[in-house]
Amino acid sequence: MKDVARLAGVSTATISRTLVSPDKVRAETRERVMAAIERIGYAPNALARNLRQMRTSTVILLVRQIVNPFYLELFRGVESAARARGYNVLMSNVESRPERELAYFDMIRERRADGVILATGALPSRRGRAPALPPMVVVSEYLPRSGLPTVRIDNVAAAAGAVDYLVTLGHQRIAHVTGPLPEVLSRDRLKGYRRALRRAGIEPDERWVARGDYTTRSGHAAAAALLRRRRRPTAIFAANDEMAMGAIKAAREAGLDVPGQLSVVGFDDINMASAWDPALTTVAQPSDEMGACAMDRLADLLAGDDTRNGDDVLETTLRVRESTGPVPRRAN
Amino acid sequence: MKDVARLAGVSTATISRTLVSPDKVRAETRERVMAAIERIGYAPNALARNLRQMRTSTVILLVRQIVNPFYLELFRGVESAARARGYNVLMSNVESRPERELAYFDMIRERRADGVILATGALPSRRGRAPALPPMVVVSEYLPRSGLPTVRIDNVAAAAGAVDYLVTLGHQRIAHVTGPLPEVLSRDRLKGYRRALRRAGIEPDERWVARGDYTTRSGHAAAAALLRRRRRPTAIFAANDEMAMGAIKAAREAGLDVPGQLSVVGFDDINMASAWDPALTTVAQPSDEMGACAMDRLADLLAGDDTRNGDDVLETTLRVRESTGPVPRRAN
């Protein structure tokens, strides 16, 4: 920087101003400075700038389990918005290890990051001396009554919409494979399932609700059990795509054609959903957009101009593909 | 820090030493300092430390396309090693946009990161004034004759091993779906395929090599074309799992049972491979370990004690699942 200043015949303050707020510098000076910067190949040292400004331009994205492809799409959205806003993104999977979550809060205390995008569905439980919450935006998941800015979808309505569609196709015996029920997202999707059934005049039957844990394996097991029933369902709505894929596998093993004898609907529209055989009908979340929106809100928060309040609720889309069809003739 | 120093009755230098090199501080002083730190709830400011030490403790992981699940596993490995070594990881997908790669090299120049783990398969082409390469380790991919420290598998041998296995099952008519052929990994796997065939006394037939681009769709199209032949293959070796999945889908559409009438082998062992129907036989890469190993080498490099030279070549494993079986009776 000193070299640039010498070459341009100005002070280092002017170099800095040219870079940070060029409008405060006379055009002629600015050009001289830019030429010198170019000549020397100068790049400002972010370390020094960060210290001076007491900001890192880095945010942390905390996800539940990184292997879930849904989070990947979320990350893409976060990253592209971050790039546009001049931030870097540190993604980290927590994998249900609370100490890892806390490690990330320490990173904020140590000023390694400016804020957090929380996609884990729960605030880290804090030890004795509860540190103040860092600037934070919740995405995908939400924390009821936390008052934190949140970017999400309406899981109840989206799930109900999927089941509505099955009803439209003539299905009455619609089963549901849930996610882990302590989680609010799983509960919301279950609620939507029940709401749609009632709306269609069908009394929800608890025996047609099977618990899964979002893995393909659990979807497979749950569906296998449901299909062993004497009166078996003609449609299964799974709370995510992986479980829907497991359900299709179970149907095939039971000798049932999908969608001829069993319709299956998933949730998320992960990358693999359209590649699956049969291509999966599923509720698409705008994951890119959700990530970008969360990053934008966090950046606003950090810039001190968070005008908005409450939740951003984004739209979902039911993508009808090959895994759903009209109810089989003899089934009703 | 000043507050801690006052409370402990020492200078800030001693606080710093207690944290950085505790052995240089008398035990009694150390305890007093630690108590004061605890009392005040002091956390050192990483921004200041970074500036002082001229290091960021951050590395960049550059991947080709983030949606590829393989990179996810790589990231996990990198991240866990990074955590152990005190580094943060910035993952970024380049998505074949060269300007993005360059952006990451700028980040090094601006001292936002200390080094790069390159998983893109190509050095960013640099503009006119070629800047010096940053501390860098290549992983998964490799750059022939670059002399850069590299962590990889032996793609030729691994591919040959997969084809050997098909030969063992009695297959003679073994087709191959390649990745994009400009890429060295795709070429290596093709080379391994040919080598195994020759070893088995089968003359490679170019008509049984179909080009794909690593997507499920391309695997589907390539396999569909192969299966339309009058003499159709009894086995397909695909250069990655997604294409193998597409191939299975094509087989089913052609009314062929997998593995009864067609065996399919993939490469990578992504998360979905075992969930696929039928569960995919595939060459498992030690992706976690590769990532961790790359991060370790980069950390050594940055610490100035990179003793090793040349490539780390890790072992692959053929995971035999349900998509492969003996050659059908009438086929030979």
Add this chain to the structure above:
DNA sequence: CTGAAAGCGCTTACAG
């Protein structure tokens, strides 16, 4: 519009 100077919060070579 520009410069001189202070200061961000650490770490570390040096002196004792």
Add this chain to the structure above:
DNA sequence: CTGAAAGCGCTTACAG
């Protein structure tokens, strides 16, 4: 083993 002091490379309030 400990302290006083310099300094990392910027940015910015202040003065002109």
